[in-house]
Amino acid sequence: MSITYLEAIREAQAKALADDSRVFIYGQDIGAFGGAFKATKNLAVEFPGRVLDAPISEDAMVGAAIGAAIEGYRPIVEMQFADFSTPGFNQIINQAATLYWRTNVPCPITIRLPSGGTSGSGPFHSQSMEAIYAHYPGLIVMTPATVEDAYSMLLEAVAIDDPVIFCEHKYLYYHLKAAALPTEAMPVGKARIARPGRDLTIVAYSAMLHEALAAAEEIASDGTEIEVVDLRSIKPLDTDTVVASVARTGRLLCVGEAWPWGGVTAEVIARVATEGFDLLDAPPQRLNAKDTPIPYHPDLWSVHRPTARSIVTAARNLLRM
Amino acid sequence: MLQTLESREKADIVSSFREQYLKAFRYMLLSRVLDEKMASLYRGGKIHGGVFLGRGQEALSVSVGLALRKGDIFSPLIRDGAGRLAFGEPVLDAVRTYLGSVIGPMRGRDGNIHRGRPREGLFAMISHLGAMISVVNGALLVRRFKKIEGVVGAACIGEGGTSTGSFHEALNQAAVERLPLVLVVANNQYAYSTPNSRQFACRDLADKAIGYGVNVHKVDGTDLEKCLHTLSDAVAQAREGGGPQMVVAQLLRLCGHGEHDDAHYITTQSKQSLFGRDCLKVAEDHLLRRAWADVAIIRKYREEIALEVEQAVALVQREPGPDPYKENWCALASRHLSERFETPDSADSP
Numbered sequence: 322m323s324i325t326y327l328e329a330i331r332e333a334q335a336k337a338l339a340d341d342s343r344v345f346i347y348g349q350d351i352g353a354f355g356g357a358f359k360a361t362k363n364l365a366v367e368f369p370g371r372v373l374d375a376p377i378s379e380d381a382m383v384g385a386a387i388g389a390a391i392e393g394y395r396p397i398v399e400m401q402f403a404d405f406s407t408p409g410f411n412q413i414i415n416q417a418a419t420l421y422w423r424t425n426v427p428c429p430i431t432i433r434l435p436s437g438g439t440s441g442s443g444p445f446h447s448q449s450m451e452a453i454y455a456h457y458p459g460l461i462v463m464t465p466a467t468v469e470d471a472y473s474m475l476l477e478a479v480a481i482d483d484p485v486i487f488c489e490h491k492y493l494y495y496h497l498k499a500a501a502l503p504t505e506a507m508p509v510g511k512a513r514i515a516r517p518g519r520d521l522t523i524v525a526y527s528a529m530l531h532e533a534l535a536a537a538e539e540i541a542s543d544g545t546e547i548e549v550v551d552l553r554s555i556k557p558l559d560t561d562t563v564v565a566s567v568a569r570t571g572r573l574l575c576v577g578e579a580w581p582w583g584g585v586t587a588e589v590i591a592r593v594a595t596e597g598f599d600l601l602d603a604p605p606q607r608l609n610a611k612d613t614p615i616p617y618h619p620d621l622w623s624v625h626r627p628t629a630r631s632i633v634t635a636a637r638n639l640l641r642m
Numbered sequence: 643m644l645q646t647l648e649s650r651e652k653a654d655i656v657s658s659f660r661e662q663y664l665k666a667f668r669y670m671l672l673s674r675v676l677d678e679k680m681a682s683l684y685r686g687g688k689i690h691g692g693v694f695l696g697r698g699q700e701a702l703s704v705s706v707g708l709a710l711r712k713g714d715i716f717s718p719l720i721r722d723g724a725g726r727l728a729f730g731e732p733v734l735d736a737v738r739t740y741l742g743s744v745i746g747p748m749r750g751r752d753g754n755i756h757r758g759r760p761r762e763g764l765f766a767m768i769s770h771l772g773a774m775i776s777v778v779n780g781a782l783l784v785r786r787f788k789k790i791e792g793v794v795g796a797a798c799i800g801e802g803g804t805s806t807g808s809f810h811e812a813l814n815q816a817a818v819e820r821l822p823l824v825l826v827v828a829n830n831q832y833a834y835s836t837p838n839s840r841q842f843a844c845r846d847l848a849d850k851a852i853g854y855g856v857n858v859h860k861v862d863g864t865d866l867e868k869c870l871h872t873l874s875d876a877v878a879q880a881r882e883g884g885g886p887q888m889v890v891a892q893l894l895r896l897c898g899h900g901e902h903d904d905a906h907y908i909t910t911q912s913k914q915s916l917f918g919r920d921c922l923k924v925a926e927d928h929l930l931r932r933a934w935a936d937v938a939i940i941r942k943y944r945e946e947i948a949l950e951v952e953q954a955v956a957l958v959q960r961e962p963g964p965d966p967y968k969e970n971w972c973a974l975a976s977r978h979l980s981e982r983f984e985t986p987d988s989a990d991s992p
Contacts (some may be wrong), residue, residue, distance in 0.1 A: 345787070370787075376818055381776035381811035388780025391760045394787070396780075411808070414775065415768050425751045426760045427975035445740070458973035482975035512978055557981045 327494035329468045330360050330433075332502060333475035334397060340370045341395060345371040346478060347382055348399030348433075357401050358435060358494060373494060379409030386430040387417050395479055403434035403488065404448045417484040420457030429481040431475070434487040436464075437528050437578050437632045438626055443617035448612075449517045449527070449579035452485040452611055456583070457557040462486045462556040463509065466530035467522060468499035470553055473506030481509070490528040497531075512559035514566065518548035523571040524563055524589050528554040529576045529587035540636055547636060555585050564597040571602035574639050578626050581609035603642035659870075660934045666708055666728070666866055667925050668943055670700035673724035673920055675947045676733060679955060680740050684901045688959075689740050691753045696721035696792040698896030701921035702861070704728045704731055705869035706796050706826050709877035715781050715795035717765040717774040720755050721828065721895070722798050731764055737954045750964030772799065772808030775825060779812060782821045794880045796824040802833025802841055804850060813886070817854045822880040824858075825888045826873070828863060829932075830895040831917070835907045851888040863893030864917055866925040892917040 324332070337344045345359060347449035352374040355362035365372040375382045379400065386396040400406045406413065413432065420428040438447040455462045461483055465471045471489060478485035507513060515530060516537050525533040530551045537547035548566050552558060567573050573593055575586035593605055608627045616622050627635075677695040699721045707728025710716055716729045723736065738746025738924055739757040748757050748766070756765030765781075767774050776928045778795040782965040804827060816823040833841055844850060849856035857879065861872040869891065876887040894917050898905040912918055929935040955983055972980045 325964070338718045376811070376814055378811035378815055380808050381815040382771070382781065384773060384808070384812060385780030385783060387817065388777035388782070389784045390780075391777070392781045392788075394786035408807070411770050411971060412773060412776070415770055416773055419768070421975045423756070424758065424760050425749075425752075428879025429975075461974070461976075461979055481979070483979070490879050496942075528969050557979050 323500055324468060325473045325495055326468045326489070326497040327358060327360060329472035329502060330475055330489055331364070331497070332458040332473045334361060335364060335367065337397070337476060337479045338364065338371055340634050341479070343394045344397065345373065345389070346399060347373045347375050347386060347399045349375050349377060349401050351399050358491070358576070360399065360433070374469060374474055379405055379407075380412055383409040383417065383430075383432065386432075387412060387420065387428060387553075388548040390428045390430050391420075391426055396433075397431045397433060397479060399433045400435065401451045402446050404445050406432065406434055406450060413454065413460070413484065413486070414457045416478040418457045420459075421443075421483065422459055428484050428497065429479075429482045431478040431485045431487055432509040433475075433487045433489060435491045437490040437492055438493050438615055438622060440619045441617060441621055442615070444614040449488070449577070450587075451486070451488045452557050452579050453589075453590060455585070456635040460484050460486055460556065461509070462488065463554045464488045464527040465553065466490070466493070466525075466527050466551050468497055469506065474509060474553070475625065477509050482508050488527060488634075492528045493531075498523040508554070509554050510557040510559060512553055513551045514562070515551040515611035516547065516549040518546035520545045520547060520570055521574060521640055522548045522550060522563070522570045523549045523574045523576060523632065523636065524552060524566075524586075525576040525584065526555060526576065529627060532629045532632055533576055533587040536632035536636060537557065539629065539633050545640060552585070557574065558592070559586065560592045560596060564593060564600065567593055567597050568600045571600060572639055573601065573605040574632070574636055575605070575607040576627050576632055577607070577609050579610060580612055581607065582612065584609060603639055606635060606639050608632060647728040662708065662870060663809070663866065663925075663929070664935060666701075666704045666870060667929060668947075669704045669707070669728045670724050670866070670922050670925060671943055672727055672947045672950070673700050673704070675933045675944070676736060676951050677723055679951050680736075681901050683955070687834065690742060691699075693740065694720045694725040694747065694755050694899070695897045695901070697754060697831060698894050698921060699863065700724040700746040701866040702826065702863040702891045702893060703798070703926060704874035705799060705866070706824075708870065709824075709873040710794060710796055714793055715763045715765065715778055717767065717778050717795070717797040719767055719774075719798040719800065719803075721830070725798065729764060733950060733954045734958065735759075737958045738961070740976050741955075741958050741961075742960050742963045744964045745884040745961050753878060770808070771803035771906075772806035772812065775799070775812030776815055776822070778823060779816050779819065779821055783819065786821075792881050794822045794877050796826060796877070798826045798828065800833060800849055801827060801831075801838060801875060804847060805841055813851075813854045813888070816886040817856050819860060822883070823886040824876050824880050825886065827888065829890060831912055832895060832908060834899045834903070837907075846890075848888070850865070850892045851890075853936045856886045856888050857884060859887065861888045861889060861891045863891030864915065864919040864921040864924055866921060867928065893921065894918045896920060909917055961990070
């Protein structure tokens with residue numbers, strides 16, 4: 322028996338609904354239809370009245386979740402695609418993220434963002450929004466890269482007393498499988514050494530973790546040992562684990578599927594430069610999507626975002642510096 | 643015999659309405675005096691940031707506050723001082739928030755009309771118009787989950803706010819869920835300086851409600867008696883399961899957008915129109931004409947209110963403001979997940 326990343330998300334929601342009567346799910350097509358990706362399949366039947374179909378109103382969906390949180394509930398909002406969180410952006414950053422600071426009333430909402438690129442999805446169904454949300458105080462941003470983390474971090478997101486932006490990667494939905502659901506988990510805010518090494522650190526998160534691991538495997542045939550760090554959550558960002566890794570390797574390559582400007586890779590490099598400058602044997606490097614909208618055609622898309630192949634090239638260049 | 647009973651019932655209703663009217667008038671007066679005090683402190687440089695008055699909108703606002711009861715939800719907007727007081731917000735909450743007292747509900751973190759006590763049903767508005775309506779919807783949804791019946795949520799907005807996407811989404815959402823929402827639209831003719839003619843093109847704002855399948859009520863916002871009746875009806879209909887209600891009131895903002903604004907753009911024609919009347923003056927005249935109060939009672943109200951406001955200001959002026967060195971600078975309820983961005987001089991500066 323195996324379980325996919327998508328099934329883990331469904332199972333986490335089923336557990337959250339079963340364990341806590343304050344949890345409900347709100348989003349488009351999530352009831353009888355089970356969601357655009359089937360992340361809520363059968364949940365409306367198993368939990369009658371607690372999986373609500375919403376009109377196409379992302380602003381009002383998030384607003385209602387905030388009102389529910391004020392009343393002590395712990396709603397999960399499913400955005401159909403991360404890209405469509407932008408009409409709800411105002412409620413997320415100005416209302417959800419400021420509520421506790423302003424009024425001392427916590428805002429325990431989880432907003433699920435089916436994120437990242439899949440072939441053929443084009444400019445409006447492929448975006449990675451994590452950096453934008455991480456910019457705002459008052460939000461927690463999770464970017465699980467494994468089936469185990471998708472499950473345990475979503476449960477933790479629902480339990481946390483603050484708004485959580487849960488970036489689940491659509492490419493991993495069906496591609497990633499685990500033998501079983503986890504019984505224990507690392508705490509949120511801790512990065513994980515996904516592959517130990519001594520020659521170069523690659524920091525990645527979400528789907529890019531798997532491209533980085535594939536690149537590390539390829540380079541291993543040269544006898545070069547790459548350490549891969551999975552950030553898991555980008556806010557909070559575990560600077561200590563990253564700096565400790567750079568202390569071992571002296572070289573840093575950050576990989577993100579999102580655009581480069583002001584993004585997670587820039588933030589990681591800024592922190593390492595500030596806190597671990599003397600640990601670096603070469604200038605820190607980063608690899609991101611190209612600075613254009615995300616293309617539809619597979620030939621363009623495969624080059625637009627970082628892949629194992631482009632990571633190998635970037636890593637080899639960095640090793641020569 | 644039958645006739646006597648009927649006329650006695652009628653007399654009771656009149657008497658209880660007189661009580662309600664007097665109560666409303668007193669809150670309107672309190673709101674007006676409090677507003678004027680805040681404006682005066684602002685002009686004296688004692689208030690940091692803006693001051694926003696409800697002048698001309700008190701009759702409508704107080705009617706919302708009075709139609710609600712404990713356990714209901716109220717999301718006031720910028721000019722709802724009277725409604726806030728009627729709903730139960732202490733005068734001190736307003737003064738403390740305006741003067742930045744750390745003892746106030748917003749602790750100096752937010753100011754002026756951005757205040758509330760969400761857990762007590764009084765929501766703290768953000769500046770983005772229309773954004774509070776769906777928050778009220780969500781709270782009402784939870785009341786439904788909890789099987790708490792007979793609860794109403796009221797949200798206030800201006801005619802300018804009806805142009806936002808948030809307004810549209812939230813009103814539609816309330817209609818789809820058939821929530822007991824009362825959405826009160828104060829058409830005060832100007833959104834900051836923008837007149838109705840540049841704000842909407844529908845014949846009547848009330849027509850917007852029809853498009854959402856929402857029941858609508860229209861009222862002269864300068865007439866306290868009509869406002870009390872209309873809001874009482876709208877809230878009762880929502881409470882009894884009639885679904886969302888929208889109230890559209892015609893009135894005029896008798897001040898600038900804030901005290902920084904001289905409102906030179908308000909036309910003489912607007913000021914001289916029926917909705918340009920001062921609702922407080924109209925209510926006072928009404929009280930005297932019907933002999934529900936005499937000049938002496940109104941003078942007594944004024945004296946009591948002036949004292950209450952003076953005492954509140956005097957108290958708050960002695961209270962401390964927030965201390966940047968004691969501020970925890972943490973935006974998360976889960977403090978252990980908060981990130982620290984220390985700079986080399988963090989230890990020395992706030």
